[in-house]
Amino acid sequence: MPLIRHIGVLSSGGDAPGMNAATRAIVRTALAEGVLVTGIMRGYSGLMGADFEPMNPRSVSNIIQLGGTILKTSRCQAFFEPEGRRRAAVNLEGARIDALVAVGGDGTFRGLQDLAEEHSVRVIGVPGTIDNDIFGTDYTIGFDTAVNTALESIDKIRDTAASHDRIFFIEVMGRHCGALALAVGLAGGAEEIVIPEAPLDIEGLCETLTEGRRRGKQSFIIVVAEGAAEGGAQALAATVKERLGFDHRVSILGHVQRGGSPTAFDRALASRMGRAAVDALLAGQTGMMVGVICGRISLVPLPETWETRKEVDLDLLRVAKITAT
Numbered sequence: 001m002p003l004i005r006h007i008g009v010l011s012s013g014g015d016a017p018g019m020n021a022a023t024r025a026i027v028r029t030a031l032a033e034g035v036l037v038t039g040i041m042r043g044y045s046g047l048m049g050a051d052f053e054p055m056n057p058r059s060v061s062n063i064i065q066l067g068g069t070i071l072k073t074s075r076c077q078a079f080f081e082p083e084g085r086r087r088a089a090v091n092l093e094g095a096r097i098d099a100l101v102a103v104g105g106d107g108t109f110r111g112l113q114d115l116a117e118e119h120s121v122r123v124i125g126v127p128g129t130i131d132n133d134i135f136g137t138d139y140t141i142g143f144d145t146a147v148n149t150a151l152e153s154i155d156k157i158r159d160t161a162a163s164h165d166r167i168f169f170i171e172v173m174g175r176h177c178g179a180l181a182l183a184v185g186l187a188g189g190a191e192e193i194v195i196p197e198a199p200l201d202i203e204g205l206c207e208t209l210t211e212g213r214r215r216g217k218q219s220f221i222i223v224v225a226e227g228a229a230e231g232g233a234q235a236l237a238a239t240v241k242e243r244l245g246f247d248h249r250v251s252i253l254g255h256v257q258r259g260g261s262p263t264a265f266d267r268a269l270a271s272r273m274g275r276a277a278v279d280a281l282l283a284g285q286t287g288m289m290v291g292v293i294c295g296r297i298s299l300v301p302l303p304e305t306w307e308t309r310k311e312v313d314l315d316l317l318r319v320a321k322i323t324a325t
């Protein structure tokens with residue numbers, strides 16, 4: 001079994017609430033095991049530039065409740081190239097870092113896998129993204145917080161929609177994955193949820209509105225994942241208006257969905273995953289992502305996390321529709 005005396009930790013790609021709780025758990029678990037920890041700033045950019053910070057238990061004080069990531073994050077073009085990863089490996093060796101834990105999404109894991117394969121670096125991934133689009137875990141860190149943040153906005157929009165008898169199209173994040181739209185649409189009582197995983201049914205949408213009006217429903221909430229329709233909620237609303245002539249409003253929730261203090265669920269998830277990531281390295285594992293499946297910690301090889309598509313539960317669309325009639 002390889003001896004792990006010193007680990008590096010970084011966050012990369014899109015930030016997600018709960019990344020700090022994961023960093024805290026990784027740092028404190030490692031230190032409790034007598035393993036040194038270095039914080040790597042700004043993801044792969046800091047890895048290539050040797051932007052390293054020694055971590056002690058106090059380095060992660062009072063961060064469990066903070067959104068964003070104190071380690072900062074970035075999108076780093078140079079890491080796509082072998083030369084960028086070579087520089088990263090040289091820096092890790094120079095700092096005598098034996099293994100790396102990266103918190104991020106599937107792009108982060110692709111880079112991590114390349115680094116591991118090309119330079120025999122020992123690595124573990126921790127899923128942190130509001131999209132919940134990663135195979136190998138039921139939930140990613142940040143998803144629950146983003147759902148609750150979007151829900152708070154939708155509840156507020158519902159107040160004004162009901163007062164004015166309006167149709168609201170609300171766009172939530174999710175370019176390729178409708179998990180967030182589905183969760184928030186169901187919880188927010190949306191009349192329709194439009195996601196990339198289901199065929200776009202303009203006829204069905206128009207029927208929901210006309211039928212609803214006929215039955216006396218005056219206000220409607222249509223939740224649209226940003227990638228579900230060409231041009232997003234704005235274009236979809238325009239198409240529906242062309243057909244029906246109904247007045248409507250569009251609200252694009254945008255980056256507020258990424259921020260904010262993580263929910264209890266995300267803090268607990270991040271704490272468990274962070275601890276499990278260090279445990280996995282100390283047990284000799286590498287090239288794996290930590291996940292939680294049916295409440296239990298699991299490990300899945302990194303390539304499976306992006307090669308296998310994570311299915312959304314399409315039955316939830318029907319649940320939403322029936323309960324919103």
Ligand code: ADP
Pocket residue numbers: 012013014044074075076077078079080081104105106107108109110111112114129
């Ligand atoms: P996320 O991790 O949230 O999916 P990105 O897709 O932006 O975010 O990926 C984060 C970073 O990971 C990229 O900026 C890049 O440095 C690295 N990365 C992504 N994909 C690859 C890849 N195929 N090969 C090497 N590095 C990659």
